[in-house]
Amino acid sequence: FPTANDGRGFSLARRLRELGYQSILRAQGHCVVDHYRHAIQCGFDQIAISPELAKRMPESYWKKQVNIPMPSYQEKLQPGSLISRS
Numbered sequence: 001f002p003t004a005n006d007g008r009g010f011s012l013a014r015r016l017r018e019l020g021y022q023s024i025l026r027a028q029g030h031c032v033v034d035h036y037r038h039a040i041q042c043g044f045d046q047i048a049i050s051p052e053l054a055k056r057m058p059e060s061y062w063k064k065q066v067n068i069p070m071p072s073y074q075e076k077l078q079p080g081s082l083i084s085r086s
Contacts, residue, residue: 001027001028002030003030004030006030010035010039013039013042013043014042025043026044026046026048027044027046030053031047031048031053032053032057033057033061033062033065036062036066040066047062
């Protein structure tokens with residue numbers, strides 16, 4: 001990930017998994033804790049971050065992300081959701 005707002009890696013990971021790739025996929029570069037859940041959902045197994053980023057976002061931050069409910073885009077559009085227009 002060259003920058004935090006470059007999501008091509010997520011698309012590539014998802015596509016590789018759809019095509020049957022079963023080896024370890026590691027996201028490397030500028031990945032931030034807010035992207036962790038999405039990276040796992042897209043098929044990444046590991047996240048590699050710089051020592052500088054690890055100082056700002058320690059492992060405990062990343063572990064907390066696993067327990068935060070994250071509805072899919074489709075679930076967010078279901079009637080009764082906060083952003084649903086129905």
